[in-house]
Amino acid sequence: MQYWLVKSEPDDYSFDQLRQDGRTAWDGIRNYQARNYLRDMALGDLVLYYHSRTGLEIVGVARVVRVAYPDPTATKGDWSVVDLVPVKPLTTSVSLKTIKSIPALAEIQLVKNSRLSVMPIPKEAFHLILQLGNTQT
DNA sequence: GCCAACGTTGGC
DNA sequence: GCCAACGTTGGC
Numbered sequence: 001m002q003y004w005l006v007k008s009e010p011d012d013y014s015f016d017q018l019r020q021d022g023r024t025a026w027d028g029i030r031n032y033q034a035r036n037y038l039r040d041m042a043l044g045d046l047v048l049y050y051h052s053r054t055g056l057e058i059v060g061v062a063r064v065v066r067v068a069y070p071d072p073t074a075t076k077g078d079w080s081v082v083d084l085v086p087v088k089p090l091t092t093s094v095s096l097k098t099i100k101s102i103p104a105l106a107e108i109q110l111v112k113n114s115r116l117s118v119m120p121i122p123k124e125a126f127h128l129i130l131q132l133g134n135t136q137t
Numbered sequence: 138g139c140c141a142a143c144g145t146t147g148g149c
Numbered sequence: 150g151c152c153a154a155c156g157t158t159g160g161c
Contacts, residue, residue, distance in 0.1 A: 007159090032144090056159090
């Protein structure tokens with residue numbers, strides 16, 4: 001089991017939207033590093049859902065229900081998507097500010113590389129974030 | 138809304 | 150193959 005984090009602008013596709021839809025293909029990734037991480041995702045992996053730009057906080061947990069396949073929205077190039085379903089929203093969302101203030105979390109790529117939109121999260125960091133969010137899986 | 142950081146493109 | 154120019158992302 002691996003743990004991940006994906007970003008979305010809530011104005012574009014929010015966690016609430018994912019809950020309404022029940023399932024979505026995580027399409028539109030056009031960055032090689034992010035794409036390669038998508039391809040590393042396994043069935044059942046858990047994914048933190050982060051709202052960028054106008055949220056700046058982790059708001060929920062999702063799960064991988066289909067591993068990487070070709071992105072149907074890509075007209076050229078070699079891009080992939082995975083399918084995600086919502087697991088649950090965090091009871092308390094965990095802000096970027098909070099994450100930055102905690103030494104154990106300050107090294108995750110969310111902080112180190114703010115432009116990366118799909119990234120792995122160490123197991124300990126994942127569980128700490130859930131703890132901060134008063135949420136159990 | 139601004140702009141720094143990063144990735145990509147293309148001229149040489 | 151280098152690197153300047155450009156486009157995009159996302160924190161502030």
